[in-house]
Amino acid sequence: MTGGPAFALHGLTKRFGQVTAVGGVSVEVAPGEVVALLGPNGAGKSTTVDMLLGLTKPDAGEVIVAGGSPREAVDRGLVGAMMQNGALLPDVTVGEIVALVVSTHEKPLPAEEVIARAGLGKLVKRRCGKLSGGERQRVRFALALAGDPRLLVLDEPTAAMDVDGRRAFWAAIREFAAGGRTVLFATHYLAEAEDYADRVVLLRHGAVVADGPVAEVRAAVSGRVLRSVVPGATEAGLAALPGVTSVQLRGGRAELACADSDAAIRALLAAHPDASGIEITALGLEEAFLALTAEEAAA
Template structure:
């Protein structure tokens, strides 16, 4: 049971329609203080609509959206958040330092400039015009802008798109630092390994509804798949056709098999190839759980 002071954002039975299209169909969503929540789903799932409601950019047709117990459009609520959307249009001729000072001036207790640039890893970009930065550099600047007001809640929509591996890992570290400070983070991402590495709780959406929510381990436990990896010359298409094999493919020179019956498949593998080597068996990750959950939803929709 969450107390009112624990909850920083909430959707209660929210419905949102665009003409004949129902973008959200009775969605309930709760974000707690100091929590990193990953919202996952295919395109059209309702992720962006949910975020827009919590930001006060649109109104629900039914149900209620709350931000710090207030209407999301109230200025007192908005001053307590930071936002990094998928796309942003910023003055290209302003230097990065000028942008940060400008945005920080809108908040009552902003972070010191050095702190914001350090978290985002942009100390070396302060004197450069924003319009002359690479796409990945611009994303890091946008992240700094999202946190420069010392927000209690940050919305990050696909924050690491366009970043190289090193920049992505630095941003992951910064997100963990924000949560350690007690800041809440809502993360939408198509990089499922990102959600698996960072999220304390995951919400999976599809077609305007919440399919599942819980910890990464809880979601993985809902889908009893195992991942078998090995070095073998067995034909991939032949293995794919075996009973109890959900999928098989070549990955990095190894055969990768997904199955809900790993013991039986392992026996058949060893019978089929006595020289099989480099055998690994792991529980399926969040990516497989996500794929299975959304596949089951599609099958149920088709059968209805």
């Protein structure tokens, strides 16, 4: 194994008819990094993951995994993947399916270790058709681990998991990554990215709008929310105020996301001296994320 990146995406582009699902994405990830691929619905996360795994061919650009093509890396057992809707045979037990998948790999983890890492000890005899959504996700995770891969790619891994399930899942991921292995996970949840990723790549409309350590990405979207009752205001009028990045107006109550709340409040009161019930708060994580994607959308 060379000292090169775990994987690299160079100018990756994929179109479906008129839709550019991914448009020129370039990202290089070093071995040992845990990277969150974040973005709202339709941002291009799944399409990017599909190209990284060699399941979809890019229209332009290149994917390099462990120095070769995605297919070569998958064939060499270097990549484990957990997809949103990977099918599980309903009549096969958890123990059987893990043993089956372990047996297909050249240098697998022992089946007992796979079971333990995925927290499936109590479910070994359960048929896959009888599992809950969160349990099925844990089985998919086990199957992704079976070949002892260097790179783990997870598309919305915790979507169906409850709080305990998520905690156990992320503890297992940390353990996996501690040995210098690389993880890329796609998610909608900024909070999950903040808690578990070293780095965030934020996609919007198929392009990277932010890439860096979580704290850095958050700082780039630092801002405040200004709430007020503003009689007679229009969305367009409020959006034109200095310092305002996005506006929601419902029944005379305005919510303004602000890059500069000082400028915004001065301008609001100058234009609407009858504004009342004014409140200014820091952006929450979700709001910060929305502000960044909305800001870019407006650009």
